[in-house]
Structure formats: C-alpha cells, structure tokens
Amino acid sequence: MSYSLEQLQLPSEILQQIEKRKKTYNEEETLLIGKGGFTPSELSVLTDAIIALSLGKNVLLKGPTGSGKTKLAETLSQVFVQPMHSINCSVDLDAEALIGYKTIHSNESRTSIEFVSGPVIKAMEKGHLLYIDEINMAKPETLPILNGVLDYRKMITNPFTGEVVRAIEGFGVIAAINEGYVGTVPLNEALKNRFVVIEVPYIQGGQLKTVLSEQSKLQNEKLLNQFVTLSSDLITQVQNGQVSEEAASIRALLDTCDLAQYLPPLRAIERGIIDKLEDDREKAAVRNIAETLFE
Ligand SMILES: Nc1ncnc2c1ncn2[C@@H]1O[C@H](COP(=O)(O)OP(=O)(O)O)[C@@H](O)[C@H]1O
Ligand SMILES: [Mg+2]
Known part of the structure; x- marks a missing residue:
C-alpha cells in the first residue's frame, strides 16, 4: 500500500x-x-x-x-x-x-x-x-x-x-x-x-497481511492469515526474550511466504525462519508455535 x-x-x-x-x-x-x-x-x-x-x-x-x-x-x-x-x-x-x-x-x-x-x-x-x-x-x-x-x-x-x-x-x-x-x-x-x-516498529494485522500478499508469491488467504498470526506470536516471543530478534523479521517472513506457495508451510518455516536461529531452545520454541498454528 x-x-x-x-x-x-x-x-x-x-x-x-x-x-x-x-x-x-x-x-x-x-x-x-x-x-x-x-x-x-x-x-x-x-x-x-x-x-x-x-x-x-x-x-x-x-x-x-x-x-x-x-x-x-x-x-x-x-x-x-x-x-x-x-x-x-x-x-x-x-x-x-x-x-x-x-x-x-x-x-x-x-x-x-x-x-x-x-x-x-x-x-x-x-x-x-x-x-x-x-x-x-x-x-x-x-x-x-x-x-x-x-x-x-x-x-x-x-x-x-x-x-x-x-x-x-x-x-x-x-x-x-x-x-x-x-x-x-x-x-x-x-x-x-x-x-x-x-x-519504526513491525507492522501487524491487516497491514502485514497486505504487505505479505503484495510482496510475496503467496496468495492463499487462509495461509496469509496464519502467517500474520505467526508473526504476532513471534513478536511476543521476542519481546519476552525467548527468541532472538531475527525470528520476527518481516524479511524472513516474506521469504517463508514465498516458499509456502510451493512447500508445506512447516517446511517453509524451517527454511525461512528456524534454520537461521543458532540456539536449539529458540528453534524448538518457534517450531512449537508453528506446529500449533499450521497443523
Ligand atoms: N512497513 C513495511 N512496509 C512495506 N514493506 C515492509 C514493511 N516492513 C517490512 N517490509 C518488507 O520487509 C522487507 C525488509 O524490509 P527492510 O526495509 O529491508 O527492513 P530493515 O531495513 O528495517 O531491516 C522488505 O522486503 C520490505 O519490503
Ligand atoms: Mg535495512
């Protein structure tokens, strides 16, 4: 927009x-x-x-x-x-x-x-x-x-x-x-x-949805909504100090949405977000959130 x-x-x-x-x-x-x-x-x-x-x-x-x-x-x-x-x-x-x-x-x-x-x-x-x-x-x-x-x-x-x-x-x-x-x-x-x-804080909700649908290949309405929720959950985790900041980056989310047009969403999240994190506990925390949203 x-x-x-x-x-x-x-x-x-x-x-x-x-x-x-x-x-x-x-x-x-x-x-x-x-x-x-x-x-x-x-x-x-x-x-x-x-x-x-x-x-x-x-x-x-x-x-x-x-x-x-x-x-x-x-x-x-x-x-x-x-x-x-x-x-x-x-x-x-x-x-x-x-x-x-x-x-x-x-x-x-x-x-x-x-x-x-x-x-x-x-x-x-x-x-x-x-x-x-x-x-x-x-x-x-x-x-x-x-x-x-x-x-x-x-x-x-x-x-x-x-x-x-x-x-x-x-x-x-x-x-x-x-x-x-x-x-x-x-x-x-x-x-x-x-x-x-x-x-300049992260955009969320409807604004994020618009940006994701304008800037990524993903066009599936339901998945877009789920990724918006994922983002908000990740931001909360970052604010609580449970995962590092990169996990909530909109850049990483856009990559993930592109992949999710062709891969199952959980695999897209592994490649786009989780595999970039260093710490195993952080990886597990993100995986946990993703699994509750996408299964
Ligand atoms: N508020 C926003 N409006 C439009 N695009 C955004 C917004 N936030 C993030 N993006 C998209 O996310 C990606 C990362 O944004 P960028 O400007 O490079 O972030 P930063 O410079 O803060 O690290 C870009 O592809 C950008 O288009
Ligand atoms: Mg920059």
Whole structure:
C-alpha cells in the first residue's frame, strides 16, 4: 500500500518545501530515486519523517531488523522525488567509503590525480538524500568525520583534497539503526544528538497481511492469515526474550511466504525462519508455535 501526498494531509508549507526540492534529473540520478512501497504502522511514522526532512533535520530510523527502515528511506526518496545515495555501514567502513578516494587518471597527453567523490560528497554537492544504513555497525572512530555534515553547518573539509564542501539546498540525511542487535555498538551521544528519531516498529494485522500478499508469491488467504498470526506470536516471543530478534523479521517472513506457495508451510518455516536461529531452545520454541498454528 502506498500513500498519496493528499492522504497524508501535510501542512501547506511542507508541501511547498517538497515541491521546491523537485528538479530534473539525468538517467543515472533518476535510477537513484526510491520506488516507495512502505506501509507505516501509523501514518505519523511517515508524516513525521517527511516533516522533519523538509525542515532540514537529519532523520534516524530506529527499529528491529526487517521492520521496513530501508523501505521507508526509499519511500522518502520517492516522496521528495530526490535521488538517494546509500552507505552500508560495517566495521570495515572507512573515510574513503564515505567521502571518496584519489585515483590516477591518464590519457594520451598527461597523467593527473583525480578525486572520485563518495556518497557523502555527491549528495552534498548535488542536494540529494544520503542514506546511512546500520549506522551503529560502523566503528565509533569512523563517524565523527560526519559531525559537521550533520549539524547546522552542513559542511565538511574533505580530508583527501583539503577542499571545503558545503551542502546545497535539498541535501538531507536519513540513517537507520537497529539498537541492541548483535555486533552493534550504541550510537555515540554526540552523533545521536544530531538526529530526530522516528521509531519504526513491525507492522501487524491487516497491514502485514497486505504487505505479505503484495510482496510475496503467496496468495492463499487462509495461509496469509496464519502467517500474520505467526508473526504476532513471534513478536511476543521476542519481546519476552525467548527468541532472538531475527525470528520476527518481516524479511524472513516474506521469504517463508514465498516458499509456502510451493512447500508445506512447516517446511517453509524451517527454511525461512528456524534454520537461521543458532540456539536449539529458540528453534524448538518457534517450531512449537508453528506446529500449533499450521497443523
Ligand atoms: N512497513 C513495511 N512496509 C512495506 N514493506 C515492509 C514493511 N516492513 C517490512 N517490509 C518488507 O520487509 C522487507 C525488509 O524490509 P527492510 O526495509 O529491508 O527492513 P530493515 O531495513 O528495517 O531491516 C522488505 O522486503 C520490505 O519490503
Ligand atoms: Mg535495512
């Protein structure tokens, strides 16, 4: 399900801001505009993110794995009709992956050193969106380089060229964080301070059913309803600390529904959800729930 801007009933100044950001883009840039498709648990998840971005705030999407954070970022790119440059954070993320790198360029007559802009510089210079996924996966020492980009100055001294880069109008930052997920470190306070936080919980009930039937191959009404119940039971288990978070991911559920179009549902659940868990007790807990629902 996607929402038209009219349905969101945004204040007129915000709509003007959105209008102002629209530009004409070349083919390469057009490919970077999001396709949308996010279904918010409550409309405010979407409207508040739109309002914050149009006010020039940095937006931090916070929620469990597979709750639609990346989908929401793509939907924001669609709403603003703005290309979005993405960074996937990991422990290997370094300044070059953010800012860019120098390379030797040669043609017949001469050889020169050129700077190839990375996602941060591209988005700032072109007034595009920047999406920083799993921001808390990055090593804490890598991100402070972005402090100036993320505060009111919206500028950075490129450490590789010495050049000062200022963001042009329209530049906006969306980051995603999966708090508590294994391998993540809590986000540094100074960094967190620079964002407006939007919580992105798992969708449930009718909304989840719509997403499952739109995004998976499964079309059997009864099975779709059972998978919606499975999801809600798994979320409860996760909240009670009985199984780890991945078990409730909508990404895993979509895989499972695809398989369930062709495999018996219990086998689909084994492959799509249970076999990804490490702990035997967790596996047994999920299997138990699945067996009561599907037999
Ligand atoms: N609220 C939602 N609206 C639409 N699709 C969703 C939603 N939540 C999850 N999904 C689907 O589940 C999968 C995982 O979503 P994704 O955005 O990658 O999650 P995250 O970035 O939070 O880990 C995607 O296929 C996405 O389309
Ligand atoms: Mg993601």
